[in-house]
Amino acid sequence: MTTTMTRIDAAISLEEAMQFAWLEGDLLDSADYDAWLALWTPTSRYVVPIEPGATDFENTLNYAYDDGMMRAKRVDRLTSGQSVSASPVPRTVRLLSRFRVLRSDAEGCELRCAQLLTEFRRERERSYAADIEFLFVRTADGLRIERKVIRLINATAALGGIGYIL
Amino acid sequence: MDTNLPTGSALDVLVQSDRARTTLYTDRALFEQEMTKVFENTWVWVAHASEIAKPGDFKTAHVGLQPVIVVRDRKGEVHVHVNRCRHRAATVCEVAKGKTSSFVCPYHGWAYALDGSLRGVPFEAGYDGQLDKPQLGLRSLRVEEYNGLIFATCKPDMEPLTDFLGGAKKWIDLFMKQGAGFPLITQGEHKFRFPGNWKIQLENTTDAYHFPLVHKSFLSAADRETVDSWDIMRKGGYVEDLGNGHSVMVMMPELVDLEADLDAPIPEKFEALAAELRHDHPEQQVRRIVRAVGGCGFNLNLFPNLGCSAAFFRVLQPISVDETEIRHVALGMQGGPAAANRARLRIHEFFQGPMGFGTPDDAEVWDRVQHGAAGGRDLWILLNRGLSHEEMLPEGGRRSDVSAETGMRAAYRQWKKLMEA
Ligand code: FES
Ligand SMILES: [Fe+2]
Numbered sequence A: 001m002t003t004t005m006t007r008i009d010a011a012i013s014l015e016e017a018m019q020f021a022w023l024e025g026d027l028l029d030s031a032d033y034d035a036w037l038a039l040w041t042p043t044s045r046y047v048v049p050i051e052p053g054a055t056d057f058e059n060t061l062n063y064a065y066d067d068g069m070m071r072a073k074r075v076d077r078l079t080s081g082q083s084v085s086a087s088p089v090p091r092t093v094r095l096l097s098r099f100r101v102l103r104s105d106a107e108g109c110e111l112r113c114a115q116l117l118t119e120f121r122r123e124r125e126r127s128y129a130a131d132i133e134f135l136f137v138r139t140a141d142g143l144r145i146e147r148k149v150i151r152l153i154n155a156t157a158a159l160g161g162i163g164y165i166l
Numbered sequence B: 001m002d003t004n005l006p007t008g009s010a011l012d013v014l015v016q017s018d019r020a021r022t023t024l025y026t027d028r029a030l031f032e033q034e035m036t037k038v039f040e041n042t043w044v045w046v047a048h049a050s051e052i053a054k055p056g057d058f059k060t061a062h063v064g065l066q067p068v069i070v071v072r073d074r075k076g077e078v079h080v081h082v083n084r085c086r087h088r089a090a091t092v093c094e095v096a097k098g099k100t101s102s103f104v105c106p107y108h109g110w111a112y113a114l115d116g117s118l119r120g121v122p123f124e125a126g127y128d129g130q131l132d133k134p135q136l137g138l139r140s141l142r143v144e145e146y147n148g149l150i151f152a153t154c155k156p157d158m159e160p161l162t163d164f165l166g167g168a169k170k171w172i173d174l175f176m177k178q179g180a181g182f183p184l185i186t187q188g189e190h191k192f193r194f195p196g197n198w199k200i201q202l203e204n205t206t207d208a209y210h211f212p213l214v215h216k217s218f219l220s221a222a223d224r225e226t227v228d229s230w231d232i233m234r235k236g237g238y239v240e241d242l243g244n245g246h247s248v249m250v251m252m253p254e255l256v257d258l259e260a261d262l263d264a265p266i267p268e269k270f271e272a273l274a275a276e277l278r279h280d281h282p283e284q285q286v287r288r289i290v291r292a293v294g295g296c297g298f299n300l301n302l303f304p305n306l307g308c309s310a311a312f313f314r315v316l317q318p319i320s321v322d323e324t325e326i327r328h329v330a331l332g333m334q335g336g337p338a339a340a341n342r343a344r345l346r347i348h349e350f351f352q353g354p355m356g357f358g359t360p361d362d363a364e365v366w367d368r369v370q371h372g373a374a375g376g377r378d379l380w381i382l383l384n385r386g387l388s389h390e391e392m393l394p395e396g397g398r399r400s401d402v403s404a405e406t407g408m409r410a411a412y413r414q415w416k417k418l419m420e421a
Helices: A014-029 A033-037 A068-079 B008-013 B028-037 B161-179 B198-204 B216-221 B224-229 B268-278 B283-292 B338-351 B359-372 B406-420
Strands: A040-049 A062-066 A091-105 A108-121 A124-139 A142-152 B019-021 B044-048 B057-063 B066-072 B078-082 B097-099 B118-120 B140-146 B149-153 B184-194 B238-243 B246-250 B298-302 B306-309 B312-320 B323-333 B380-382 B398-401
Touching: A014 A033, A014 A091, A014 A108, A014 A124, A014 A142, A033 A068, A040 A068, A062 A068, A062 B338, A068 B216, B008 B406, B028 B312, B028 B406, B044 B057, B044 B066, B044 B184, B066 B149, B078 B149, B140 B161, B161 B184, B161 B238, B161 B246, B161 B283, B161 B298, B161 B306, B184 B338, B184 B359, B198 B312, B198 B323, B198 B359, B198 B406, B216 B338, B224 B268, B238 B406, B246 B406, B268 B283, B268 B338, B298 B406, B323 B338, B398 B406
Parallel strands: A040 A142
Antiparallel strands: A040 A062, A091 A108, A108 A124, A124 A142, B019 B380, B044 B149, B057 B066, B057 B097, B066 B078, B078 B140, B140 B149, B184 B323, B238 B246, B238 B398, B246 B298, B298 B306, B306 B312, B312 B323
16 A cells, blocks of 8 residues: 555545535536446435425435435436436536535545536526535545535425436 | 406307317416416315314415415314405415414514404504404405315305315225325425416326326336336226316226235335335235335326325416416325335335426426417317217216326316306
């Protein structure tokens, strides 16, 4: 083992976490879905809850509560051309900022940030603002996502169809 | 200038038994008439009993465009009040759901009890004792309940709910069997809007015809058994006109009665759930719960705003002539096994809501209908599918194959009747 490698139990820094969150956002905006699917741990969840304070996602209705299999299906839906709402897939641009590390230790790093996303499809532009809570872990292959929770500020209001990955 | 719409048989230019004019989706004047003539002269679904289970529980809703509060008073009685202060019209509640002991208007502080009566008026002396408080309670609508479904009507002499539901009652009872012996409860909801007329969604609840095409991406993502059970064009299902605008579309005849066939093999997709339930439940109950977990095999359309749709409630709310809000309310078993309620939540998330694998595609095609309806305003929306082989039933109903537009014809017949009145 080379001495320049980071130890697997080293806490993730704000700088590393930020870079990783941006990488994830960039892969989604540029529709590089295979690379996106590879960012996740086998036990990970992608969650878009409805109720603002929800934490027991498993026993609550969410907009999305995806394990690896569901994420792969979501990607298939966007790329298969079978879904009329995803043909074409909306263009998206997301800006992530206001990063704050809530906790970072050998177990992982909880990063909270803001996301402003603009979508465009069929002459219609819409935007969604959200708080994102990431849980990142360090693995032998680099950083991975263990959990991503997207709390839309208007989650309890009526949304439009979201034909892409938030 | 006479802006009145044609009445009586003059409505034939807009709706005939097998067709409707494109302007039904686009005409603003017609929309305004619908909001009173249709929505204020019928029973409108406002809540499921479990949403306001305890005294003081309330939720806000709409009857047509009128904002209302559905609330259970201290004695357990349900009231539906127009959400409008009797002083100068401010809403007295802007919270979607909650628990309270009174409704206090934020403007000048008039306070109303749960039963709607006016209890407090700040600085009442300014009225010199002339304020007729007993006459100034919140306006209350008539409320009736059938098997947990709570309806309200603005029409004082509306026929009793049970008569209005008529042939739909049997289907409501069948739908409620998905509680598998536990009381049915709501488990949250997905809410979304699409830029189109409310009747586009009304039609869709009994439209099997679109399923294989629009929901192709859902079917591709689903497991083999789910795909087989959704092979609805080939399973001998049917649509039946139940009268008063109501209809039922039976997609999976084998899942009409969830308490029948409990000895049938458990689908592979529910094997893990069954195994988990066996730890705490006898085999017959395991089978009953597992059979009910995916909901029933039919969509019941209750004119004008509720669909009891397989495993959830579909509630439609007109916003304007070209905007509609839809809620998909998830259901569960009160006090039932958590694993089974979780399974229901995951099934709901998979298809429904703005990020589901089904709803966004529905919303997209409805949006396309509204866009297309700007063209050819004099053309007809064709509702004649399945008419040529529709049978008249002995009790007066009509039935045709699963992809027939029988349910839509039923809804438009009722629409016409109310608009003509
Ligand atoms: S408007 Fe409600 S108290 Fe005045
Ligand atoms: Fe559909």
